[in-house]
Amino acid sequence: MITRSSILHLRIPFSLFLLPVFLFALGLTPNLNESRLLLVFLALHLFLYPSSNGYNSYYDRDTDSIGGLKRPPQVTKDLLSLSLGFFGIALLLAWQINIAFTSMVLIYGLVSMAYSHPSTRLKRLPWIGWLIAGLFQGYFTFAMAYAGLSDFGWDIFLKPHVLIPGMLTSLMLWGNYPLTQVYQHEEDARRGDMTLSRKLGIIGTFSFSALFFTLAGAGFTWFFLDKGLDRFLWVFLSAMAPIVLYFLVWFAFVRRQPERYANYSWAMGMNWISAIALNAFFIYFFLEYTQILQVFGFL
Template identity: 40%
Template sequence: MMIDKDTIKLLRIPFSLLLMPIFILAWSQIRGAVSWIDVLVPFLIIHFLVYPASNGYNSYIDKDQDSIGGLEKPPMPTIRLFYVTLILDIVALLLAIWLVNMAFALCLLTCMAASRAYSARQIRLKKYPYTGFLVVVIFQGAFTYYLSYLGITKEFLELNGTNIWVLAACSFQIGGVYPLTQIYQHKQDLADGVVTISYKLGYRGTFVFSIIMFAICDLCYFLYFTNTNQIASFYIIQAFFIPIAAFFGYWFSQVVKDTRNANFKNTMRMNILAALSMNICFIVLLLKN
């Protein structure tokens, strides 16, 4: 089956890489030596197979005509895109079983099921503002950290009092970003019968809610790094939060003046800046450890 350029575009692979920070964070917190192959295999499976398949499936179901994450003018999907997403998921599961272990494959399958339930017309969790929000923050946050740790070490993360804080931090971090990614899509989502948490909160409410999520995230990071005797790592994170907070504050002020500033371009600027800052931040933690 030939894959055309529009199908590749709708997989939104560059957008999948915006979710790299949590994988790198999990890698940085692993004690003991791991080989490059131990890291590379789960990284490629998650970011070049599972996430693109999820993105593509969402695009196939929604058939967006306006801007979506990573694409200002998305092409119209075809049935070819649907089959490509199935192939990517199957390949991901087979490679996970062969190169990692069955536990990692089962966790991937859980992620795939959640992604399908989020988008599929028969279930359509995304149309429920609070349920959809919880699914995204859990699976792109805490579960991704858990999955990444399992993929690299081939061992389950111990769910003790300390590790719960870093899992919570990951979910609250996604909880701060996710509503901002919906802020320019209110009309498009409503036309498709989707009521997002950003729409429920309104433009100003979305920013206030994100501030609360980021504050709780930061508290969880403080508790985790304090409990693991890595307080210097917490301060490193604060330094990399500065450019994110600066643009966030600027953007918020512009939206207060004119809600038309809650647009695709500013949303992508926020996403890219946050992803780059946190990727570099967690690479620094990785090198430090």
């Protein structure tokens, strides 16, 4: 029997926060195909990411707030089988594209399991956990989505036109990832998990994230200018403006009272404003860069 608790722990709406990576890959894919687009989207966002969320929740057994759940319900036994079932469906959907994409989905799933499983628990290794999480949710996911959308194989992972934008997404996630841990210090300490945010401290986390957000902004600026896409750069910077403003205001409050303002509500606000602004930008980028609306006669 599937319990309501397990469904909530899948945190399916949380996939919205990783959608910009998929949309960026979609905007750059050279072989757009409607059926592959649907398969890749469903495999990643409806099944693979929720599977990872549920699996990690099963082993974390958080009692305090986690991403997407302010008051997580008690974990039940069926969550493990449900998360593995979702993983299996993701693999079956990926198989409809090609074996290479299936193996990419498999590797992503196994790495995400290693993050929380007691035998590996990358979450206890601050720098390695941070590096792997940002690399796989950014660059690896970008390349995986690009390969699935275009029906390509592993060889595209080291192609500059995939490697560069993929690493830019990782820079963004390396900046954001410690902020998602900043309100979980007490619970992580109870479990013995030394996350990067715990190691850096609250103020250190914000300073560290500011550095990587700056690097990511500079990287995207160079990317658009290098490709002669100045018009997209200005829209990108406009989309980033509310994110940067929110971060600076949050940081200002945190500097005054770290324990009060480094909390779940502020962190989720950061996630939501980032997701809305970046998803809007990359949808625009996809529609304009591919000129798909013109192709279908809408403009």
